[in-house]
Amino acid sequence: MLAKMTLAEKVGQMVMADISVPSATPNGPASPNLPDVSSLFLGGVLASGNDGNTNKPSDWLTTTTQYRSAAAGTRLAIPLLFGIDAVHGNAKVDGATVFPHSIALGATRDGALVQQIAAATAAEVSAMGFTMTFAPDADVGQDERWGRTYESFGEDPTLVSPLVGSAISGFQNGCWGSGGTMLLGAVKHAIGAGGTAWGTGTQAPQTGFAGVDRGNVTIDEATIRAVHLPPFKAAIDAGAMSILVSYSSIGGTPMINDSHWITDILKTELGFRGFMLSDWDALPSSSSAAQVATAINAGLDMIMLSQGASTFINTVTSAVPGSIPQARIDDAVTRILRAKYVAGLFGQATPTSGGLSVVGSAAHLKLASQAVSESLVLLQNNNKRLPLSKSAHVAVAGLGGNDMGVQSGGWTLSWQGGPGGAGIPGTTIFQAMQNVATSSSLVTYTADGSGAKGADVGVVVLYENPYAEYCGDVTDPNFTSAAVTRPQYSPCGDVYDGKAATIVSNMKGAGIPLVLVLVSGRPMRIESYLSSFDAVVEAWLPGSAGDGVANVLYGNASFSGVLPKSWPKDSTTLPISSLQSGSSPLFAFGFGLTK
Numbered sequence: 001m002l003a004k005m006t007l008a009e010k011v012g013q014m015v016m017a018d019i020s021v022p023s024a025t026p027n028g029p030a031s032p033n034l035p036d037v038s039s040l041f042l043g044g045v046l047a048s049g050n051d052g053n054t055n056k057p058s059d060w061l062t063t064t065t066q067y068r069s070a071a072a073g074t075r076l077a078i079p080l081l082f083g084i085d086a087v088h089g090n091a092k093v094d095g096a097t098v099f100p101h102s103i104a105l106g107a108t109r110d111g112a113l114v115q116q117i118a119a120a121t122a123a124e125v126s127a128m129g130f131t132m133t134f135a136p137d138a139d140v141g142q143d144e145r146w147g148r149t150y151e152s153f154g155e156d157p158t159l160v161s162p163l164v165g166s167a168i169s170g171f172q173n174g175c176w177g178s179g180g181t182m183l184l185g186a187v188k189h190a191i192g193a194g195g196t197a198w199g200t201g202t203q204a205p206q207t208g209f210a211g212v213d214r215g216n217v218t219i220d221e222a223t224i225r226a227v228h229l230p231p232f233k234a235a236i237d238a239g240a241m242s243i244l245v246s247y248s249s250i251g252g253t254p255m256i257n258d259s260h261w262i263t264d265i266l267k268t269e270l271g272f273r274g275f276m277l278s279d280w281d282a283l284p285s286s287s288s289a290a291q292v293a294t295a296i297n298a299g300l301d302m303i304m305l306s307q308g309a310s311t312f313i314n315t316v317t318s319a320v321p322g323s324i325p326q327a328r329i330d331d332a333v334t335r336i337l338r339a340k341y342v343a344g345l346f347g348q349a350t351p352t353s354g355g356l357s358v359v360g361s362a363a364h365l366k367l368a369s370q371a372v373s374e375s376l377v378l379l380q381n382n383n384k385r386l387p388l389s390k391s392a393h394v395a396v397a398g399l400g401g402n403d404m405g406v407q408s409g410g411w412t413l414s415w416q417g418g419p420g421g422a423g424i425p426g427t428t429i430f431q432a433m434q435n436v437a438t439s440s441s442l443v444t445y446t447a448d449g450s451g452a453k454g455a456d457v458g459v460v461v462l463y464e465n466p467y468a469e470y471c472g473d474v475t476d477p478n479f480t481s482a483a484v485t486r487p488q489y490s491p492c493g494d495v496y497d498g499k500a501a502t503i504v505s506n507m508k509g510a511g512i513p514l515v516l517v518l519v520s521g522r523p524m525r526i527e528s529y530l531s532s533f534d535a536v537v538e539a540w541l542p543g544s545a546g547d548g549v550a551n552v553l554y555g556n557a558s559f560s561g562v563l564p565k566s567w568p569k570d571s572t573t574l575p576i577s578s579l580q581s582g583s584s585p586l587f588a589f590g591f592g593l594t595k
Helices: 007-011 034-040 059-071 102-108 111-127 158-171 221-229 230-237 261-268 289-298 309-317 326-342 353-360 362-375 406-407 430-438 502-511 546-553
Strands: 015-018 044-047 079-083 184-190 242-245 275-278 303-305 375-382 394-397 443-446 455-462 514-517 535-538
Touching: 007 015, 007 326, 015 309, 034 059, 034 309, 034 406, 034 514, 059 079, 059 353, 102 111, 102 158, 102 362, 111 158, 111 353, 111 362, 158 184, 158 230, 158 455, 184 230, 184 261, 221 230, 261 275, 275 303, 275 326, 289 309, 289 326, 303 309, 309 546, 362 546, 394 430, 430 443, 430 546, 455 502, 514 546
Parallel strands: 015 044, 015 303, 044 079, 184 242, 242 275, 394 443, 394 455, 455 514, 514 535
Antiparallel strands: 375 535
16 A cells, blocks of 8 residues: 555645534534545544534534545545544543543453443444544553543553553454454553653643643653553553554653654564554644654654644655655554554445444443442441441532532543533432432432431532643642632633532531542542541542442442552642652552442
């Protein structure tokens, strides 16, 4: 195939363009850059974080079919990659199953379950015509202040590595098995993104401070190799054919320019034969010829762009063979084509609407419920307060207990996620508790905890508002913090709304035994609450499956989850990890009561 291609066709294959859907049309999602597939020979397109459309599976199938047809009509009919951020199920899409985020799956320690969830995700994503997901996350997160903490399986490579391998096997049908659903996984974020230093983050204008996301890794190479490299090796060994390169830097060198890690180690030393993909606009179309040449020569193979594909292609083309050798272009395109062949995209049948019934199916919701039940971690259970009696009057308080959007977190329906969550199938924790109790009237709810007097027990659900990436960077993950005001032009909402103190005060005023349930993407500072609650449960971000939480609270299933991340005991212990010498956690990595 490579021998048949012109330079224009080769360079076009090296671009993945955002479809940039501005609005819905009467016939479904608009496709404003559809002609670019034919004129620029694009190698891939993506539905980015906030691409707006009616967001129904049938509309996405219409869109992907249009793009697939356009690629089939080009001279060589090279199929497109079509990617989406399906990071916890196909959660960006209306009606799709929202599985718990990776940190919860890390608490299960269950590789077979992770593989099943990845396979279910692949089925839902593929049914809509997508061929790639920007997952799994292979980061070994060390700092809970990081807004991507929930995307990581945990803080230790011995936990993360096998789960990453399981996820790749699930997405890719057991390393490209016989005839089943196959979805190309893009392992992220190469490399060391989970070990960036606090205060080096590059998004200060959007959060109000320099956090850790997109920051700089300052640890030595031996530590990177020991902590952050093993999950990528596990992914490669499991058959990964795409690696997503991080926004972060190592020793001040942006990863997109780091030939040592991209080419010398990942490609050469570890034998990665797939392609390296830059993250969204990490190398924007406005980049100079010198910047583009540096990144491609360092080993980037495919460039993800929000806009300006034609401009970028012209820049690359004009640099060949001067500052970018023809051999480097040929290597990049060979890697991209190889991944497409391995993924079975050549000659692949176009999905039909009949396959959409898998999206949000009962079987997948049942799997999500199992995952949530296995992920809950019991941190405290004084007076044997749990399990709850199904005949008890239980007062539930806190928005996190009765809001699908809040309990699903970021990367749900949109990039940042948000409260409400209309379109997410399943039940809230409160609704599920009503379903389990002997009578639904026995379980009552108020957002602020008022009116709980007279109940037998209170369940207080403290929560983080949804966030993603740098918008989740916080100086102190602490529910009692007042709302952090973000700059108005920022996409970031407030992670903490300052309501926790009122909720807890109202519930304590009711004079009833209390259970604390945490809906969060990371361990939270809760040391000041422990004396007020008999039982404390970390429920992570359960997504669709509020019933998975209710089943364990009421004893239909047992607590089995253990911490994938060390728990801070005060602000002086931030960050904290079992890999740090002398760490003194409130609850240690691997802790979890099972009775």
